[in-house]
Amino acid sequence: MRWCLLALCLGLLASARADETVAVCSGYGCLTEASIRYTEGQLGSIRRMLFATVDAENERKTLANVIGLLYGWAGDQSDIHNDRGGNYADDNVAGKMDCIDHSTSTTRLLRLLENRGYLRWHRVLEPESRNFAGLIPVHWSAVIEELAAGEAARFVVDSWFVDNGFPAVILPLDEWKKGAGPDV
DSSP states (O other): OHHHHHHHHHHHHHHTTOOEEEEEEESSSSOEEEEEEEOHHHHHHHHHHHHTOOSHHHHHHHHHHHHHHHHHHHHHHSGGGGOOSTTTSSTTOTTOOOHHHHHHHHHHHHHHHHHTTOOSSEEEEEEEEEEETTTEEEEEEEEEEESSOSSOOEEEEEOTTSOTTSOOEEEEHHHHHTTOSOOO
């Protein structure tokens, strides 16, 4: 009887780290959502990549690639494989994503990593906007904050700039707010 109870407990413990599902937005303004399943094998490879980082800067570089991988796997399961950087290269296809879709979905992906303990040098914040004339939000992005920084060093993790599956653009929040980023 004890062995059965032990086997049951071990089984429950193993299933605690099972596949994860994340809702990924598309359609501009999060009009549609697809439930994306990430396998424990995929997440294990992500964990190994992030645990190999040696400092906050290296974690950000790795995180750019990780977000690209997560979006690529999401594109294998949904129409977001059609998404192209910016808003104008999509040609009105299913799966197109604007900055609201990207900032929401990237924040969800970052929270998945954070909740699993994969981020060691950063924490995930709420998305931020950069504004036209300081008043009207014209672009949104996911945001992370470096934990060990003396001052609050914040960075955008902006997947909107790139085609689906490519590494996200990570920039200091202050530079991004002034318009930094690839020209799409």
